[in-house]
Amino acid sequence: MAVKKVSGFTKELADLVEDRIAMIQDYLNEGKAACRSKLARFVWSTAKKVRNVVNPERDVQHKKAWEEAKGMLKELVDFELFNPCQLNELCVKYVLEPKVVKVLVNYHHFVLTRQIKTRHTSPKLLGQTDEILCIDKPPMFTCSYGGFSRLPHRAKVSTPTQLLNCEKATIQIHEYLALTYDYETASGTREFWKQEDEESWRVWACGCGECDSCACMQSGCCNRLDKETSGIVVAAKTRRGFPVIRKQFSTAHSLEAGGTEKFYFALARGQVKIPTTTQERSPDWIHGPDGPPSNRRGRIQIAIRFDQSKWKAFPYNDGGMTPGQDGNERSRKATATGGGDWDEDGEQGEPANVRLFALTFYDPIAWFSNDANEKYTLLRVQIISGRTHQIRFHCSEIGHPLVADDLYGASQSERDWAKRVFLHSYQTKFLEPFSDKWYEAVSPLPEDLGQLLAGLQLDRVKERCPLFLSRRKHSQLHRIFKPYDPDQELLQVHAAPWNAREILQEKMKTLSGRNTPSWGNSTAQRQPNEPDKFSQNLQRWKWEDQCWGADLSWRATSMDEDESWGTWESKGAEPEPKRPRLEIPAAEPANAGQVPCTPPYPDAKAQPKHTSRKVEHGDSSETSVEKPEIV
Structure with a gap:
């Protein structure tokens, strides 16, 4: 652990507490048990020594440190009866040695x-x-925010510390936000709880995910992650901003220019390679390459049918059975440990047993093996739609289930060394409501996943692989990850590129030569009776181009951003993109730790005065503290 020099007595106090821990731990290791009076004297003398080091009479800072010490030691000592000059056994609570060790640690x-x-x-x-x-x-x-006419589950505690110390195996992220912060929707959630607790009848839960009631039932949370998935959760702080951000996380909006972009890290079983040809089992099951050979990635467009009774995704039509049927599948509850309860991971109002469009892109960036020569591949994944279990299901469908994901085909024995499904939401890009500012949030790779990768043998890394951010330094992974700088903000605002107008003009020239939009496969062409939306959209794009060119005073100052901009277009049959989409790069430059991102909506004149406020987002690296000799 890194010592933060908050005051001059920090090191002396840490050494004192470590010394007292060692004394009682040695006593326990010898199998001894202290009588009540002896243990009470030890606890009292520990509190006395802490007070002498802190010296609360010195100044305000030392007084605050003593108040913090009393708060941390209150499980051992009743400080209303505590007298540092004379032992009173009644001030020491009736505890045993293991409890004393735990509190002191x-x-x-x-x-x-x-x-x-x-x-x-x-x-x-x-x-x-x-x-x-x-x-x-x-x-x-x-991320159980309610829906399905149900209220969100919660632990019903009064402080975030109590919530983080509760005995439940899982806790709600929206409950933590409501107890920790005071923004509008978080305060509204606390008021909602009061109404729920005071009423003799259960408050009816709304499941639309867009109204004020939903915003103040889930602390403004706008996206969901599976129970075992770590990473970015975005919350709207105001009621009026909630439906705007929620709309950005919808599938239709993600297909638009300016729609949300979501990137994940996933560790898949086997050696994953980008296919050279397209495999099409049916119009609803397509897997193949995407993009030019110089910047190619894999593309999975497999429609999903989600079975809520088994809490598992199935292919809607893989060409081998009647659409909507899945054959003889085993029950989720009987076979899987990593799926989570249905009311913990499910999207509000997500329909069951219907066709759900789903589109995923993936880019293999590193290949690993273990001592048994089993192969694994680290993928950087972008999802366009946002279906429940989408990445896990799509990777399984192409023959590469995620590590420890026994629900979708991985070996259950992998949970002995991989304690959870290897899936992490690394990067999310979205527009701030009412300002048209484009924000990029990055969640560095967490320590547990970094340690898991470091425990495998790194076979090779993709050529010109950029460096991504991690919470810890892992020397074995220095070609893929670098530790993030705690002074660098992980939520950054971006402006449009300086040549945004030229990019749109070039895109329009390409599109104007087509009679119909190309979706990449003859079976996915526009049907004869389908309305031709292309001409309508082209007129809209021309109008938007005029808006882009009206004022370029907001353009970015960096000329390097232009290099990573290109064209992105959906090749799926549905839903159609409403506007041309500009391509995002595969990853951020190694020297900057961030990606030049897609421009905001065309109306870019109005720029907000505020910017992202710098906040604490690091955790402390661990170092050992030299233990003083006990005399």
Whole structure:
């Protein structure tokens, strides 16, 4: 743990507490048990020594440190009866040696890191503005915001520390936000809880995901991640901004220029390679390459049918059975440990047993093997639609299930060394409501996934692979990841590229030579009775181009952003993109740790005065503290 020099006595206090921990731990290791009076004297003398080091009479800072010490040691000592000059056994609570060790260890951790050690990992704040807040969700936090005419489950505690220390295996991310922050929708959620608790009848849960009631039932949370998936959760801080951000996370909006872009890291079984030809089992099951040979990635367009009774996704039509049927599948509850309960991971109102369009892109960036010569591939994945279990299902369909994902074909024995499904939401790009500013949130690879990769043998890395960010330094992975700089903000605002107008003009020239939009496969062409939306959209694009050219005073100052801009178009039969989409690069430049991103909506004149506020988003690296000799 890194010692943060918050005051001159920090090191002395840490050494004292570590010394006391060692004394009682040695006593326990010898199999001894202290009588009540002896243990009470030890606890009292520990509190006395802490007070002498802190010296609360010195100044305000030392007084605050003593108040913090009393808060951390209150499980051992009743400080209303505590007298540092004379032992009163009644001030020491009736505890046993293991409890004393646990409390002192937590206090030692707090002295060194200024962070309270809890049962559950505390989510990190990536950044916030007046309208948005981005959280780095740890695994085992659920995103059950209600819906299905149900109220969200919660632990019903009064402080975030109590929530993080609760005995439940999982806790709700929206409950943590409501207890930790005071923005409008978080405060509204606390008021909603009061109404729920005071009424003798259950408050009816809304499931539209767009209204004020939904915003103040889920602390403004706008996207969901599976229980075991870590990474970025975006929350709207205001009621009026909630439906705007929620719309950005819809599938139709993600197909638009200016739609949300979502990137993940996933570790898949086997050696994943980008296919050279397109495999098409049916119009609903297509897997093949995407993009030019110089920048090619894999493309999975497999429609999903989600079975809520098994809480599992199936192919709607893979060419081998009647569409909508899945054959003799085993029950999720009987076979899987990683899927999560249906009401923890399900999207509000997501229909069951119907055809759901789903589109995923993937780029293999590194290949690994273990001692048994089993192969694994680290993928950088972009999802265009946002279906439940989409990445897990799509990877399984192409023969490469994710590590530890026994629900979709991985070996259950992998959970002995990979404690959760290897899936992390690394990067999300979206527009801030009412400002048309494009924001990019990055969640560095968490420590547990970095350690898992470091435990494998790195066979090779993709040529010209950029460096991505991680929470910890892993020397074995230095060709893929670098530790993030705590002084660098993880929520950054971007302007449009300086040549945005030229990019749109070039796109229009390409599109104007087509009679119908090309979707990449003859079976996915526009049907004879289908309305020709291309001509309508072309007129809209021409109008938007005029808006782009009206004023370029907002253009970006960096000329390097132009290099990574190109064209992106959906080749899926549905839904059609409403506007041409500009391509995002495969990853951020190694020297900057960020990606030049897609321009905001055409109306870019109005720029907000505020920018992303700098917030604390790091966690402390661990170093050992030299233990003083016990005399």
